[in-house]
Amino acid sequence: MFQRLSRTFLGALPVALALSVGAAPVAHAEPKAGGTLTTFTSGYRTLNPAVQSGASTGSPGSQIFAGLVTVGQDYKIQPYLAKDWEVSADQLTVTFNLVSGAKFHDGAPITGEDVKFSLETVKANHPFGAAMFGNVGEIDVPSPETVVIHLNQPVPGLLLSMQPLLMPILPKHVYGDGQDMKTHPRNMENVVGSGPFKVEENNPAERLVLVKNEDFFIEGRPYLDKIVYPMVKDPLTRVLMLEKGEIDFAPFSGIRPTDVARIERAEGVNLTTDGYDAIGYVHYFEMNLRNEPFSNRDVREALAHAIDTGFLSKVIFGGKAVPGTGPLHTGNPFYSADVPMYEPDMDKAAAMLDAAGYPVKDGVRFSFVLDVPSWAPQAHVPMAEYIQAQLEKLNIKVELRKAPDFGTWVQRISSWDYEATMNGSFNYPDPTIGVHRHFDCDNIKNVIWANTEGYCNPEVDKLLDAAAVEVDFDKRKALYAELQKTIQQDLVFIYMPQDFSATVYSDAVGNMPDTPFGALAPMYDTYLDK
Amino acid sequence: MIKGTLGKTANTVILLIAVLVLNFAMIHVAPGDPVEALVGEMGGATTEQIAELRAQFGLDQPLYVQIGKYLWNVAQGDLGYSYYYDQPVTSLILDRIGPTLLLVTTSLFSAIVIGTVLGVFSAQRRNSLLSHLVTVLSLAGFSAPVFWIGIMLILLLSVAIPILPISGMTSSEVPEGTFWYILDVAHHLVLPALTLGLIYLAFYSRLSRASMIEVLQTDYVRTARAKGLPRRMVIYKHALRNAVLPVVTFAGLQFGQVISGAVLVETVFAWPGLGTLAFDSILRRDTTTLLGILFFSALMVVVMNILTDIVYRRIDPRIKTA
Numbered sequence: 104m105f106q107r108l109s110r111t112f113l114g115a116l117p118v119a120l121a122l123s124v125g126a127a128p129v130a131h132a133e134p135k136a137g138g139t140l141t142t143f144t145s146g147y148r149t150l151n152p153a154v155q156s157g158a159s160t161g162s163p164g165s166q167i168f169a170g171l172v173t174v175g176q177d178y179k180i181q182p183y184l185a186k187d188w189e190v191s192a193d194q195l196t197v198t199f200n201l202v203s204g205a206k207f208h209d210g211a212p213i214t215g216e217d218v219k220f221s222l223e224t225v226k227a228n229h230p231f232g233a234a235m236f237g238n239v240g241e242i243d244v245p246s247p248e249t250v251v252i253h254l255n256q257p258v259p260g261l262l263l264s265m266q267p268l269l270m271p272i273l274p275k276h277v278y279g280d281g282q283d284m285k286t287h288p289r290n291m292e293n294v295v296g297s298g299p300f301k302v303e304e305n306n307p308a309e310r311l312v313l314v315k316n317e318d319f320f321i322e323g324r325p326y327l328d329k330i331v332y333p334m335v336k337d338p339l340t341r342v343l344m345l346e347k348g349e350i351d352f353a354p355f356s357g358i359r360p361t362d363v364a365r366i367e368r369a370e371g372v373n374l375t376t377d378g379y380d381a382i383g384y385v386h387y388f389e390m391n392l393r394n395e396p397f398s399n400r401d402v403r404e405a406l407a408h409a410i411d412t413g414f415l416s417k418v419i420f421g422g423k424a425v426p427g428t429g430p431l432h433t434g435n436p437f438y439s440a441d442v443p444m445y446e447p448d449m450d451k452a453a454a455m456l457d458a459a460g461y462p463v464k465d466g467v468r469f470s471f472v473l474d475v476p477s478w479a480p481q482a483h484v485p486m487a488e489y490i491q492a493q494l495e496k497l498n499i500k501v502e503l504r505k506a507p508d509f510g511t512w513v514q515r516i517s518s519w520d521y522e523a524t525m526n527g528s529f530n531y532p533d534p535t536i537g538v539h540r541h542f543d544c545d546n547i548k549n550v551i552w553a554n555t556e557g558y559c560n561p562e563v564d565k566l567l568d569a570a571a572v573e574v575d576f577d578k579r580k581a582l583y584a585e586l587q588k589t590i591q592q593d594l595v596f597i598y599m600p601q602d603f604s605a606t607v608y609s610d611a612v613g614n615m616p617d618t619p620f621g622a623l624a625p626m627y628d629t630y631l632d633k
Numbered sequence: 634m635i636k637g638t639l640g641k642t643a644n645t646v647i648l649l650i651a652v653l654v655l656n657f658a659m660i661h662v663a664p665g666d667p668v669e670a671l672v673g674e675m676g677g678a679t680t681e682q683i684a685e686l687r688a689q690f691g692l693d694q695p696l697y698v699q700i701g702k703y704l705w706n707v708a709q710g711d712l713g714y715s716y717y718y719d720q721p722v723t724s725l726i727l728d729r730i731g732p733t734l735l736l737v738t739t740s741l742f743s744a745i746v747i748g749t750v751l752g753v754f755s756a757q758r759r760n761s762l763l764s765h766l767v768t769v770l771s772l773a774g775f776s777a778p779v780f781w782i783g784i785m786l787i788l789l790l791s792v793a794i795p796i797l798p799i800s801g802m803t804s805s806e807v808p809e810g811t812f813w814y815i816l817d818v819a820h821h822l823v824l825p826a827l828t829l830g831l832i833y834l835a836f837y838s839r840l841s842r843a844s845m846i847e848v849l850q851t852d853y854v855r856t857a858r859a860k861g862l863p864r865r866m867v868i869y870k871h872a873l874r875n876a877v878l879p880v881v882t883f884a885g886l887q888f889g890q891v892i893s894g895a896v897l898v899e900t901v902f903a904w905p906g907l908g909t910l911a912f913d914s915i916l917r918r919d920t921t922t923l924l925g926i927l928f929f930s931a932l933m934v935v936v937m938n939i940l941t942d943i944v945y946r947r948i949d950p951r952i953k954t955a
Contacts, residue, residue: 130686141805146913148674148717156676202804211797285686286719307718308729308905331805335903339784344799510665510918513673529676540677552677625810 135614136326138631142352142622143341144311144332150302151290152271153221154228158382159357161268161623163332166313167272167296169320171199171218171626172262174381175618176437178532180200180262183625184213184272184297184320189383194257194574201248205320207274208301213320215244217297220275222252230282231536235264238572244542257574260533268320268623269531272297295605299325301626309334314589319627326630345372345607351631352615353607354622369611376423376603378621380434383537384528384602385427386482388490389516390523397523403594405455408444409493414447416600419485427598429587430538431581432530439584453497463498469502474524476512477505479602483525486599506597507620517550517551527602528552532619534583539567542590543569645935652931654708655922657700660920666692667716667918674917679936690716699939703924712928713921717914722925730929733906736899737891739822744883750839755838756845757868767838774835779894783828783901790824796918798826800903829894834886837880845876845891874948881948885891885941889934 144163148156152164171185172227185199191201205213226236237568238258255260274295278287294302299321300313311332315325335341335350338357346348346369357376358366381548388410390397397403412426431438461468475487484505491501497533506512515521531537540546544559563586570582590596608615608621611633616622668686672678678686687693691702706713712764774782791799798804798821807817830911848854851874857867892908899908907926914923 105879139805148719155674157674228673230678230682233679283689286689288719291719306905307902309802312805333801333903334905335798336909337903339899340787340903342799343784343792344788347795347799349799354891379855400913429880508665508916510670510916511662512665513663513669517669548680550677550680550683551673 107493133245134326134630135337135412135632136629136630137328138326138633139329139331140327140351140612140629140631141331141333141349142354142630143213143335143344143350144240145336145365146307146334147311149290150294150305150308150311150391151273151284152284153225153273154290156269156285158623162354163311163313163330164271164332165267165298165620165623166300166353167294167298167302168267168273169205169213169297169299169591169625170199170267170272171265173618174263174532174620178263178381178619182500183266184218185265188262193369195254197252197261199250199252202320203248203295206318206522207258207295207297208316209274209277209295210318211274211276213274213297214247215250215273216247217275219274220279221271221273223280224273224284225270229269229436229530231269233271234536234539235533249528255268258571259572259574259579260535264530264536266620267614267625268620269536285482287483289548293370293502299625300327300505304331312500316338317517321627325627326452327626329346330425330626342366348372348609350607350610352612352622354616356369356605356607357481358603358605358607363421363423365606366607373610374605374607377617378606378615378619379602379604380432381532381619382621382623383432383435383532384480384527384604385432385530386486386525386527387596388486388523388599389556389596391519391521391556393519395469396459399459400457400594401455401460403597405452405459405497406446406447406494407597408452409417409419409593410490410597411447411493412598414601415486415489419489420600420603424482424600424603427601429591430530430541430596431534431583431587432601435530435532435534437534437580437583438579439587441584442587444591446612447593449496456497456499466498467500468498470502472504474512474515475503475505476525477508478512479527480563483528483600484590487525493589511613513551516555517549517553519549519555519557522594526596527599533570534586539571542586542595543567556595558593560593563593646936649928653704653928654700656918656924657703657928658921660781660918663698665916665918666832667920670717670918672915688699703921707928712925715919715922716913717917717919717922723920724920725922726929727865728924729905729910730909731906732924733892733895733908735818735822736829736904736906737888740826741833741884741888741891742826743826743836744830745949746835747879748749748834749841749880751834751838751867752841753845753873753876754841756842756849764842767842773834774831775839779828779832779897780797782831782900783898785827786824786828798819799824800901802905810862810950825898827903828901829891829898832894836883836887840881840883841876844879845872848876858935872926873921878945879950881944885937888937889930892930892933 116136139586145159147159150158150164150167152161160552161622169184171183171382173181173183174183184201186202188197188199190197207213222236224522226232226239229238238254238256239252240252240255245251268294277295291305299316299319301316301390304312313330315328321323342362345353363374366372392398416424425433428440429442456468473487487503491503494501516524529537540552541554542558543554544564546554547557566582566586573579573582611631613630613632614628616626616629618624650744667690672683691699715725716721718725735906751767753765773864787799802821803817807814854867854872857871896908896912899906900912911923911926
């Protein structure tokens with residue numbers, strides 16, 4: 104079964120997104136043991152990825168906690184804490200066999216009971232718990248090293264979700280005391296994990312220090328002695344520390360495309376956009392589809408003709424950001440480029456607006472307020488300003504409303520009290536996690552990154568339901584291809600250039616984490632050669 | 634005297650309650666609540682999870698119940714529980730207050746001493762090169778944004794001439810021993826303290842210069858000179874004492890302002906103090922933490938005002954009872 108799965112994933116070679124910027128990393132001969140890798144954190148409220156998604160918790164969390172599997176190049180599922188697994192013919196039972204002798208950081212053995220406990224915890228507490236494991240039914244532990252998961256319906260993305268970022272293996276003897284998981288004191292204090300690194304110092308105001316787990320269940324790993332995460336909030340300070348070599352490794356660096364040249368000039372510092380495919384960060388122009396004029400599809404199409412995302416990519420982002428073509432990131436295994444696109448054409452846009460009942464009256468067709476979130480300003484501010492300038496040419500008045508902080512923006516969008524906003528979200532590798540939420544009729548909720556725009560198409564719902572349980576990769580891919588077509592046809596969002604996500608790292612870093620999960624995957628193979 | 638003290642205490646208590654109520658109201662006028670910010674950071678949640686969190690934090694109750702409960706808890710010395718950090722606000726603040734006090738007192742104290750000295754010097758030779766230099770520097774220091782000064786100082790003293798660390802309060806690997814620890818913290822303290830101190834240095838040199846010029850023209854100074862006292866005696870014993878009175882007044886008043894300046898400086902230099910905590914709490918709508926910090930700052934300002942009163946009486950014996 105393992106072979107079958109890996110073959111299907113291999114068959115899905117994601118569109119090559121080789122955006123290799125920067126000098127080619129120095130080829131290292133032999134991995135070396137030892138050394139302290141300095142990276143950074145911009146703050147976290149918990150170290151337990153079971154109750155919190157995102158990079159701030161995930162990047163140290165995947166070092167502290169192990170998962171059943173890891174995800175290699177081209178989404179190949181590889182054994183980790185599970186040495187192998189078997190899927191029944193009807194796809195409804197999955198049996199995992201754990202490696203022998205694995206221990207938590209406090210010396211207690213890792214057993215099937217811990218795996219069962221972790222899965223139940225994630226299902227109940229993780230923001231994506233229901234999306235990932237909603238169809239998980241009974242879990243049996245016939246022996247300490249065997250876990251049998253019974254599914255109510257096939258879950259095609261199950262194995263992808265079993266890596267530590269989304270399904271960390273937690274010690275039941277620590278967390279199983281009945282306290283609420285989201286606010287469990289051991290999420291921050293005296294954290295006992297199962298992964299390659301242990302928490303040595305956790306002072307979120309200053310730094311997090313992880314040290315090598317000498318009893319790690321993979322022989323001879325990890326290579327690094329220590330990983331230090333100093334707290335650096337200010338992006339400018341971070342760039343300076345990178346240039347000066349005070350930071351060796353900066354995933355999610357928040358570097359603007361225009362800063363790339365600077366980084367490239369710095370001695371011994373490299374930049375890569377590898378390691379973000381599984382996160383799949385897409386940006387889009389979101390319109391509130393409940394109200395005029397955006398409820399009118401022709402208006403949306405006119406806007407799509409006016410907004411030249413190729414120009415945005417090339418000129419504003421210096422060719423470093425790939426134009427988006429739909430809800431799926433170009434690095435996603437189910438990405439399809441076969442979708443309707445709307446060529447830049449201002450005359451056509453104007454004619455369509457005239458026909459749709461929005462002629463120029465007193466110099467204006469209509470006006471609206473475009474909300475600009477406070478996060479990812481390096482992407483959203485230039486996008487919003489470009490849209491404003493383009494639509495001005497069509498006599499559409501756009502007022503930019505820049506949110507002073509996150510809370511202000513979230514409140515407006517999640518209460519549907521907005522006309523249009525710049526937005527963006529993570530795909531995560533399986534579309535059931537990060538894509539379905541935006542389009543499912545049942546998910547029209549007052550929750551951020553749910554279906555806030557108010558889109559409901561029964562045909563799309565059928566596609567989503569079918570794709571959620573389709574285990575044949577090719578059939579599933581066809582369903583998602585159809586979905587991408589429909590979303591672009593209906594112009595639910597106008598997709599902007601994808602995020603320019605980049606890692607900055609020094610020459611000394613060997614085996615840079617460049618798999619689809621990048622720095623959010625365990626770094627037991629990474630080493631330093633200084 | 635006792636009556637005066639009692640009156641002052643009552644005033645202080647009323648003031649602190651007003652600070653709490655006003656801040657509480659202001660925070661709730663801002664759009665967004667702690668749960669929405671938290672859920673956003675978590676990457677989304679179900680409607681049930683959101684309702685559960687609201688109930689857990691007591692945010693599902695009417696506002697007057699929330700503020701009533703909050704005031705009652707504060708009266709008992711309990712500043713509440715941080716939504717974001719999952720720990721008591723008092724312990725959070727106590728963890729962070731040390732670095733902030735270190736930063737604020739170092740920068741304020743050096744700004745006052747150096748600023749006054751510069752001001753006094755330039756007042757004596759009003760048209761000298763030094764005097765003009767002080768004027769230009771203080772204008773620049775006063776008008777430049779503090780985060781810009783911070784970045785420029787980093788570029789100068791950490792990147793171009795790499796003698797100071799860019800950020801943080803301690804190195805990740807400090808040699809054993811208290812002495813090395815203190816040295817390490819001092820090394821990290823220079824840049825943020827310099828950044829924060831520069832604005833106030835500018836301010837105090839301007840203030841003491843103006844005040845000194847005024848005092849030097851008064852009759853009693855002329856008398857002192859006329860009776861043949863040495864110049865040093867006239868300047869430091871007679872003139873300076875009166876000239877620094879406004880400096881002391883402002884030092885007391887400005888303590889609160891310095892704390893607000895610390896918010897920016899701490900963010901730029903990743904200084905683990907109350908400023909960064911306040912900044913984060915605003916963004917996260919961590920109401921209880923923010924209220925706790927504001928309450929603490931108000932308390933510190935009150936204490937500083939009392940200290941200012943005492944210092945005043947020492948400098949100018951004429952001020953006995955206000």
